[in-house]
Amino acid sequence: MSIEALQLAALALGSLFAGFIDSVVGGGALVQVPALFSALPGEAPAALLGTNKIASVLGTTNAAWRYARRVSMPWGSILPAVLAALPCSYLGAVAVVWLPREMLRPIILFMLISTAVYTFRRKEFGAIHRPRLTGVRQIGCAVAVGGALGFYDGFFGPGAGSFLIFLFIRFFGFDFLHASAASKMVNIAANLAAIGYFVPNGFFLPLAAAVMASANVGGSFIGTHLALRHGSGFVRRVFLAVISALIVKFAWDTF
Numbered sequence: 001m002s003i004e005a006l007q008l009a010a011l012a013l014g015s016l017f018a019g020f021i022d023s024v025v026g027g028g029a030l031v032q033v034p035a036l037f038s039a040l041p042g043e044a045p046a047a048l049l050g051t052n053k054i055a056s057v058l059g060t061t062n063a064a065w066r067y068a069r070r071v072s073m074p075w076g077s078i079l080p081a082v083l084a085a086l087p088c089s090y091l092g093a094v095a096v097v098w099l100p101r102e103m104l105r106p107i108i109l110f111m112l113i114s115t116a117v118y119t120f121r122r123k124e125f126g127a128i129h130r131p132r133l134t135g136v137r138q139i140g141c142a143v144a145v146g147g148a149l150g151f152y153d154g155f156f157g158p159g160a161g162s163f164l165i166f167l168f169i170r171f172f173g174f175d176f177l178h179a180s181a182a183s184k185m186v187n188i189a190a191n192l193a194a195i196g197y198f199v200p201n202g203f204f205l206p207l208a209a210a211v212m213a214s215a216n217v218g219g220s221f222i223g224t225h226l227a228l229r230h231g232s233g234f235v236r237r238v239f240l241a242v243i244s245a246l247i248v249k250f251a252w253d254t255f
Contacts (some may be wrong), residue, residue, distance in 0.1 A: 007039045008211050015055055015212035019219025023063035024227045024235055026161015027242040028056060028219075030249060032167030032212070033158060040208070040226040042069060046096055047205055049197030052157070054209040057191040060184055067181035074131060077172050078182050080142035082189040085150030089193035092154025109250040112159060115166050116243045119236075126236055129175035143170055146186055153190035154197075159246050161187055165239060176235035180227060 014035030021027030029052060036048040067073070133141055145167050153160040163164050164183035168174045174182065198204055227235050 003038070003040065003205070003208055008208065009152070009170075011035055011208055012038050012211050012215040015215040016060075016219040018056070018061035019216035020223040020243060021219075021238070022056065022059060022161060022216075023184075023220035023223030025165055025180060025239040025242050026163075026187065027159055027246060028059070028161070028216070029158040030242065030246055031050065032056065032216075036208070043205065046198065046201075046203040049096060050195070050204035051164040051209045051212070053191050053194045053198060054204055055212035055216050057188060057195065058213045058237045059220035060187045060191060060216050063220040063224045064181070064184035064188055066221075066228070067184060070228050071100065071178060071181045073185075074172070074174065074178060074182055076129070076138055077133070077168070078185045080139045080147030081182075081186045084143040084146035085153070085186050085189040086152035086193045088147040088196055089154035092156075093194040093197040095151075095155050105254040107158075108159065109247065109254055111163070112243060112247045112250060115163070116240065116247060117165070118170075119240060119243070124126035125133075126169040126174070126179065126232060129178050129232075130173045132173035133171070138172075146170070146189075149186065150190045150193070153187070153218055154194040158249075159243075160190070162239060162242055162246065165235075176232035180235050187224070208241040 014031050018028035018030075018032035020028075021031065030082055032052050032055060033049070033071050037045075040048060094148075146154070149160050149164050149167070152163075164186055165176065165179040168179035168182050169176065172179075172182075199205075227238075
């Protein structure tokens, strides 16, 4: 199926906005995946999901690089999470072709609402960077978070970055800015692992992926600039806005 210029323009615009959101709090798939399914309804879902991963990974990598230059990265928590995310994201991508993703919607909706309520009620949540895990507990928690969110990211994806930020704050004691920076590293690993399945099996659209990746990088430049300039308060506000939008979307799709 050939892709027309108007379709590519719509995908580029959606990917630009997705790159902006993803670089700050994750959740870019909230924009990018529906844009792909709307613009290219005749393509196989696996090909659209593979294209989404390729488009996202360059923007996420750019965001991670910019954060790493300005923020002290908590590598003791990040590296175990990354190593766990790699195989679990690959398994999630494999599961796309034989597991019904719809069964996850009610569970994800409940988790999103719980995350939003918790964050709204605790005004101080994510305001101060005060890491509290060390040693075996830090590694074990990082592996659990990276493995679970890696599988979800490879299997479905929407909201994975937002969930990662919430968990890095809730269990590791990060502020919103450091949690966003840490989540990008895990996102990269999850995306690369999923791409490792989608691309060799031909589940991607090269032209759409190239155009969307370029736009996604542009959006990530804008997002990381604003996040680094305005700090955790800005990230918290965007986080709550994205979580609220995810709740509305998942509620609509579920009910």
